[in-house]
Amino acid sequence: MINEFQLKNFKAWEDTGPMVLKPLTVIFGTNSSGKSSLGHFLLALKQTVLLTDRKRALHLGDENSLIDLGTYEECVHSHDLASDIGFRLKWEKNKPFSIEDVLKKNVRYQGNSLELESRISSREKTGQPWTRSFSYRLLDGDEERFHVTHSKNDGKPRLECSPLQLVRAMGRGWPVEAPEKFYLFSERTLSRYQNAQSLNNLALETEALIQNFYHLGPLRNPPKRIYPWSGDTPLDVGSQGELTIAAILAATAEGRRLNRGPGKRRQSFDEFIAGWLKDLQIISEFRVRPVAPGRKEYEVLIKVNKGSAEVKLTDVGFGVSQVLPALVQAFYCPPNSTVWMEQPEIHLHPSVQSHLADVFLSAIKATENGEPRNVQLVVESHSEHFLTRLQRRIAEREVSVDDVAIYFTSQDENGNAHLEPLKMNDFGDIENWPEGFFGDEMEDITARTLAAAKRRRELKKQGG
Known part of the structure; x- marks a missing residue:
């Protein structure tokens, strides 16, 4: 690490x-x-x-x-x-x-x-x-x-x-x-x-x-109807997620068993990934199967809702195929790895972006075959929903503030880049919001929160 x-x-x-x-580092900018x-x-x-x-x-x-x-x-x-x-x-x-x-x-x-x-x-x-x-x-x-x-x-x-x-x-x-x-x-x-x-x-x-450094780019390959796999074990999911299905098949065939942290149930790799996709609330069921017995071609089948028909990955929204490489890479990489991801939240609904933060917090605490994986994630993001979920989990003591680092990048008028660490306290509050951090929406939320706190103090003084 x-x-x-x-x-x-x-x-x-x-x-x-x-x-x-830190185990989870997030870079905004x-x-x-x-x-x-x-x-x-x-x-x-x-x-x-x-x-x-x-x-x-x-x-x-x-x-x-x-x-x-x-x-x-x-x-x-x-x-x-x-x-x-x-x-x-x-x-x-x-x-x-x-x-x-x-x-x-x-x-x-x-x-x-x-x-x-x-x-x-x-x-x-x-x-x-x-x-x-x-x-x-x-x-x-x-x-x-x-x-x-x-x-x-x-x-x-x-x-x-x-x-x-x-x-x-x-x-x-x-x-x-x-x-x-x-x-x-x-x-x-x-x-x-x-x-x-x-x-x-x-x-x-x-x-x-x-x-043991792995990188996932911001543009992932579109889904396919058929995925070839001849039994090889890829090193990672590929910079564009092109080896994601091969990674799932290889890890499952090898008998890799993961859980989300100490005391949690162990699952086979494919079951583990399917569970997270369901928890992200973007599908109901997920499985990978050969197109016919003895064949080296595989298809990815999905149920969007419990009562819906099973369809191929190509026949559902684009978000599933885009988040799947990020999800798999976080748990497929070898123990003690560092994984750098660019915009894993791309094409995802805001609520899914929030849940993705829970996935990554689980990834840094996950165990495999009874041993801690000690995986480090560095995430580039533009999502305020991702950030607010991190703040919530810190406030809820689901994760220590010492396990999370947050940075904001910007450029001055001369084109020089600057890196500003954001100070977060044990209550999940960021104490040094940079100017223009998330644009008008987040600025309004921040200003509203500060104004509400000021008003409560004033009302308390008047009442006292």
């Missing part, structure tokens, strides 16, 4: 500042305010990790990648090629992590969280990204236990550690190699020291974190 994220000089963001992420580019950057990190080319510092994408962000010049803030794109990720470990000095008996540096900070520049001749530096910090609470920096700031690569003192291997006095990707130590570099091999575990931890 990502605890903190900071991004510099990317798209509209000069500097996001430290962005604290005006159109084209920069909120989507935050998730897109993390997706670029993932496709870089998955790339076989270790020399590519940052894979910004092409027609075959997860996302295509264009060139470095198109991505860097203000198109300033002299600026570095920088970012920082901090994440907590489920169990203590340690760096061992193999040359000293029982000497190890141990902590419960890791931090990666990286700076990426553009090559003057080709415009291709290269890694200027990256550094890792191992923390125990707020106290630093270990620090390592791999850099190439002045043209000469360096590797520096503290408090671990690197010792050169005999007969291997060659210079240090340049950093690889945005986080990797060169294997040649590590082999030139007697006690550097454990540094590679830092890169492995980074890969585990970023490979």
Whole structure:
């Protein structure tokens, strides 16, 4: 789970500042305010990790990648090629992590969280990204236990550690190699020291974190009458939800059983998803079945009301097919994943948008086969109904305010993006409403609430 994220000089963001992420993080904002580019950057990190080319510092994408962000010049803030794109990720470990000095008996540096900070520049001749530096910090609470920096700031690569003192291997006095990707130590570099091999575990931890990042875009594929499935297990539902039905079939075939939290009944995956669709009050029944015995083609059948006829997914409202990928992805992703969703409420009735907040609150508390899933959700939204349901659940103590983070993005007149954390108290009240947060309707609701509270105080004084 990502605890903190900071991004510099990317798209509209000069500097996001430290962005604290909770089990459920919700980002609101005006159109084209920069909120989507935050998730897109993390997706670029993932496709870089998955790339076989270790020399590519940052894979910004092409027609075959997860996302295509264009060139470095198109991505860097203000198109300033002299600026570095920088970012920082901090994440907590489920169990203590340690760096061992193999040359000293029982000497190890141990902590419960890791931090990666990286700076990426553009090559003057080709415009291709290269890694200027990256550094890792191992923390125990707020106290630093270990620090390592791999850099190439002045043209000469360096590797520096503290408090671990690197010792050169005999007969291997060659210079240090340049950093690889945005986080990797060169294997040649590590082999030139007697006690550097454990540094590679830092890169492995980074890969585990970023490979467990999943993204669902705002435009989902329209429904189909027939869905092929040959028994494969997709990694996720796809950026446009194109693998949603395959994911349901795979998870059900594997015998995955989920419940909505401690003490709740376990259900097979397809039954679990059908239950949530019913609770969202958009259908009465949902099932996926083969078109004929022994076939690899499947159809999705739905009853809108209990007494209505069973029809295919294509023959009901568009909202079902659009919310289904978001619903499945929240529970299909592996435990300890981070899922970033853009506008999961699109095409949904306001009441369903409210219920969707309950789905996501359940997702961060859900267990699978008796174990907590520890899934983190980051949701981009324009829905005040989603927000008001979150406020209600916090006031009702269904979820702790410490498990929810809310942000508002905006742009100034110069096109610079700004990120404002919203302060919510234990009663579900937002104490710092930004100007223009939800337009006229929400402004009227807020103004009415404040005016009513003021009037009650005045009446109380008059009566007293």
